[in-house]
């Protein structure tokens with residue numbers, strides 16, 4: 001049975017000084033034999049966090065990856081470059097990138113494929129907006145977003161991580177109820193099941209205002225295999241409480 005996965009997404013936050021404190025505190029507080037833990041940090045801090053996490057169970061993640069291998073793509077960072085810094089995970093298709101950078105389902109899938117090609121596990125984010133939820137379109141939207149990745153990546157699909165992040169719950173303090181989240185996770189699990197005999201291997205994370213107080217009830221749901229944590233991953237005490245809830249929860 002797989003362990004839960006808790007991944008912190010620092011977004012565009014951090015400083016050399018603050019990162020040092022945060023990572024040391026997190027590494028120092030990781031429970032023995034607990035859940036899997038990663039932090040997805042801004043690209044300029046990859047080298048720093050790689051050093052700080054050395055010899056610990058904390059895994060390193062990036063927040064994006066280029067769909068291209070190399071060349072004239074100003075501002076892009078390739079999977080090969082991330083690999084040199086010991087990166088294990090790369091977030092792709094976060095709603096902030098879909099919304100502010102116009103990333104399409106196709107581009108997200110290409111990024112996922114580029115990550116997989118270099119042994120980096122893409123954390124594929126998907127989720128509906130409030131307007132889509134209120135229009136009763138949640139299932140249709142998340143299935144379309146996942147289908148793009150499934151079709152492009154074919155047989156590698158069991159190697160991805162999926163993060164269900166309802167856009168209306170991100171950074172708002174308004175979390176999906178455990179039942180609302182489980183309902184969507186079950187839809188995603190069924191879709192993965194139809195695509196691969198190894199669907200149970202895939203972690204489906206919940207993201208959207210997960211915090212120390214609500215983590216345990218979300219993580220108790222059968223198809224919630226962990227969390228993608230924004231704000232609460234910037235405070236070591238809160239992040240460690242979520243890790244401890246995930247370590248105690250049945251996988």
Ligand SMILES: O=C[C@H](O)COP(=O)(O)O
Nearest residue numbers: 009170171208209230231
């Ligand atoms: O990637 C993380 C999500 O966007 C959730 O962010 P949040 O925990 O601050 O709501």
